[in-house]
Amino acid sequence: MSKAKSFPEQQQNQPGDEHKMTPQPEVIRQSYRGSGKLTGKVALITGGDSGIGRSAAVHFAREGADVAIVYLEESTDAKDTQSMIEQEGRKCLLLKGDLKKENFARKVVQKTVDTFGGLNILVNNAAMQFPAKRIDDISAEHLRTTFETNIISFFFTVQEAVSHLKKGDTIINVTSVTAYRGSEHLLDYSSTKGAIVTFTRSLSSMLVEKGIRVNGIAPGPIWTPLIPATFSKKEVSEFGKDVPMKRAGQPSEIGPAFVFLASEDASYMTGQILHINGGEMVGS
Numbered sequence: 207m208s209k210a211k212s213f214p215e216q217q218q219n220q221p222g223d224e225h226k227m228t229p230q231p232e233v234i235r236q237s238y239r240g241s242g243k244l245t246g247k248v249a250l251i252t253g254g255d256s257g258i259g260r261s262a263a264v265h266f267a268r269e270g271a272d273v274a275i276v277y278l279e280e281s282t283d284a285k286d287t288q289s290m291i292e293q294e295g296r297k298c299l300l301l302k303g304d305l306k307k308e309n310f311a312r313k314v315v316q317k318t319v320d321t322f323g324g325l326n327i328l329v330n331n332a333a334m335q336f337p338a339k340r341i342d343d344i345s346a347e348h349l350r351t352t353f354e355t356n357i358i359s360f361f362f363t364v365q366e367a368v369s370h371l372k373k374g375d376t377i378i379n380v381t382s383v384t385a386y387r388g389s390e391h392l393l394d395y396s397s398t399k400g401a402i403v404t405f406t407r408s409l410s411s412m413l414v415e416k417g418i419r420v421n422g423i424a425p426g427p428i429w430t431p432l433i434p435a436t437f438s439k440k441e442v443s444e445f446g447k448d449v450p451m452k453r454a455g456q457p458s459e460i461g462p463a464f465v466f467l468a469s470e471d472a473s474y475m476t477g478q479i480l481h482i483n484g485g486e487m488v489g490s
Contacts, residue, residue, distance in 0.1 A: 209232075209453055209455075209456055210229055210429070210453065210454070211446075211447070211452060211453040212443060212444070212447070212453075213228070213229070213429070213442055213443055213445060213454075214228055214443065215439035215440065215442060215443045216228060216434045216439060216442055217434055217435075217437075217438070217439050217442065218431065218434045218435040219435060220334065220336075220435045220436060221278055221279070221280060221334065221431065221432070221435060222256070222280075222430075222431025222432055222433075222434060222435030222436075223256070223280055223282065223283055223431055224255075224256035224257065224260065224280075224283045224286070224430075224431045225282055225283055225286060226431075226434075227429075227431060227434060231257065231261075231429045231430060231456055231457050231458075232456040232457065232458040233260055233261050233264050233290065233457055233458055233461070234261060234264050234265055234268065234458050234461055235458050238265070238268065238458075238461075238462070240268035240269045240270065240294075241269070242269065242270050243269045243270070243465060243468075243469040243470070243471070244266055244269040244270045244271040244327070244465065244468060244469060245269070245270030245271075246270065246271075247266075247270065247271040247272075247326040247327055247468070248271065248272050248273075248274075248318065248322040248323070248324050248325050248326050248327070249262075249263070249266045249271045249272070249273045249274070249325075249326065249327035249328075249329065249468070250273075250274045250275075250276070250314065250315065250318045250325060250327070250328050250329065250363075250367070251263050251266075251273060251274070251275050251276065251329040251331055252275075252276040252305060252314070252329065252330055252331050252332035252359070252363065253276065253277065253331040253332035253333060254273070254274075254275025254276060254277065254284075254287065254329070254331065255275055255277035255280050255283040255284040255287050256277075256280060256283040256287070256430065256431050257428070257430030257431055257432065257457055258331060258380065258425060258428060258430060258457050258460050258461075259275065259329070259331045259332075260275075260283070260287045260290070260457065261457035261458055261460055261461035261464075262329055262331070262460070262461055262464040263275055263287055263290075263291055263298075264287070264290050264291060264294065264461065265461035265462060265464060265465050266296075266327070266464065266465065266468065267290070267291040267294035267295075267296040267298075268294050269465055269469070270296070271296060271326075271327065271468075272296050272297040272298070272299075272322050273291050273296065273297075273298050273299070274298070274299035274300075274301060274314070274317070274318040274321065274322070275287060275288075275298065275299070275300060275301065276301045276302075276303070276305065276314050276332065277300070277301070277302055278302070278303070278304060278305075278332075279302070280431075281302065283431075284300050284302070285300070288300055297322070299317070299318060299321050299322070301314045301317060301318075305332050305354075305355055305359040305362075305363075306351065306354040306355055306358075306359065308362050311359045311362035311363050311366075312362050312363070312365070312366040314363065315328075315363055315366035315367050315370070316366065319370050324370060325367060325370045325371060325375070326371070326372075326374075326375045326376070326468075327375065327376050327377075327378070327468045328363060328364065328367045328371070328376070328377045328378070329377075329378045329379075329380070329464065330359070330360040330363060330364070330377070330378070330379045330380065330402075331380040332355055332356070332359060333355060333356045333380070333395075333398075333432070334351055334352055334355045334356065334395075335352065335392055335395040335432060335436050336348040336351075336352065336394070336395070336436065337391045337392055337436055337437065338391060338392075338393065338394075339390075339391055341393060344393065344394055348394070349394050352394045352395055352398055353394070353397075353398055356395065356398035356399070356401075356402070357398045357401045357402055357405065360379060360402065360405060361405075364377060364409065368413070368416075368418070371416075371418050372417070372418075373416065373417030373418070374417060374418075374419075374470075374473075375417075375418050375419075376418065376419045376420070376421070376467060376468050376472075377409065377413075377418065377419070377420045377421075378420075378421055378422065378423065378464060378467050378468065379402050379405065379406045379420070379421075379422040379423075380402070380422065380423055380425070381399045381400075381402040381403050381406070381422050381423070381424045381479060382395075382396065382399040382424055382425060383424055383425065383426045383427075383481070383483045383486055383488060384396035384399050385399035385400040385402065385403050385424060386403075386424065386481075386488035386489055387486070387488055399424075402422065403422065403424075403479060406420055406421065406422040406477065406479065407477045410476040410477030411477065414476055414477075419467075419472065419473075419475065419476040420476055420477060421467045421472065421475060421476060421477070421478050421479070421480070422478070422479040422480070423460065423463055423464070423467070423479065423480045423482060424479050424480065424481050424482070424483065424488075425455065425460055425482055425483060426446075426449055426455060426481075426482065426483025426484045426486055427445055427446040427449060427454045427455065427483075427484065428454060428455045428456070428457060428459075428460060429445070429446070429454045429455070429456055429457070430457060433445055433454075446484065449483065449484035449485055449486050450484060450485030450486065451484040451485050453484065454484075455482065455483075455484055459482065460482055463480050463482055466480075467480070
């Protein structure tokens with residue numbers, strides 16, 4: 207699939223629906239061949255119904271893992287992702303609810319363990335953003351929603367998961383290029399993404415003696431439902447053109463990185479962040 211260098215003007219409401227996007231994001235390359243790197247593993251992915259989370263889920267399934275995905279309300283997208291996973295010959299558990307609620311954030315871990323008999327890979331990916339040009343435009347409600355979804359929920363899922371994870375298991379946190387260069391219109395969002403970087407590094411130190419690896423991925427501009435759901439039509443049409451590669455990335459270009467971090471290929475790696483951003487140079 208050729209990678210689009212521009213997108214038609216379009217707009218949605220949060221959290222966004224992948225099935226309404228034009229063009230449709232590429233989830234996994236047709237040429238991607240699984241090699242059993244995650245055979246017998248169980249993965250839990252928050253925000254797994256679409257975008258980057260969907261790509262991670264389908265890649266995991268192609269590598270042999272069963273997958274539980276958490277989503278807010280996008281049932282059509284979630285069922286589409288479930289179908290993709292089942293087409294790979296793996297099982298998929300759908301978990302609908304709001305990760306801002308502590309009880310639900312903890313419950314998704316236990317439901318995954320109860321359904322599949324264990325947990326090996328936790329992907330904290332769920333996120334919300336509300337662009338604002340001035341700090342005065344950031345409402346208290348949006349501020350709380352952004353922090354509670356993008357970082358506080360990570361604490362709850364990890365707290366619940368650590369008792370189930372064993373030596374060799376992994377946690378993968380999704381941060382952003384905005385954590386490293388900032389963003390004048392995503393002040394609260396980029397702040398949470400910076401927190402995720404520190405969370406990842408500190409948690410890796412906390413869990414290293416248990417043999418549990420903790421790493422992260424910092425995507426640049428990726429064509430996901432969050433883009434038409436939060437940016438203006440004009441911003442959508444120009445999305446991704448300001449990076450050295452002059453285009454937005456596709457979820458399919460992020461998915462293999464999740465496989466790498468979740469598999470034995472990354473056995474000597476913890477506390478690190480992978481930068482997949484179209485060539486933008488950022489600090490470590």
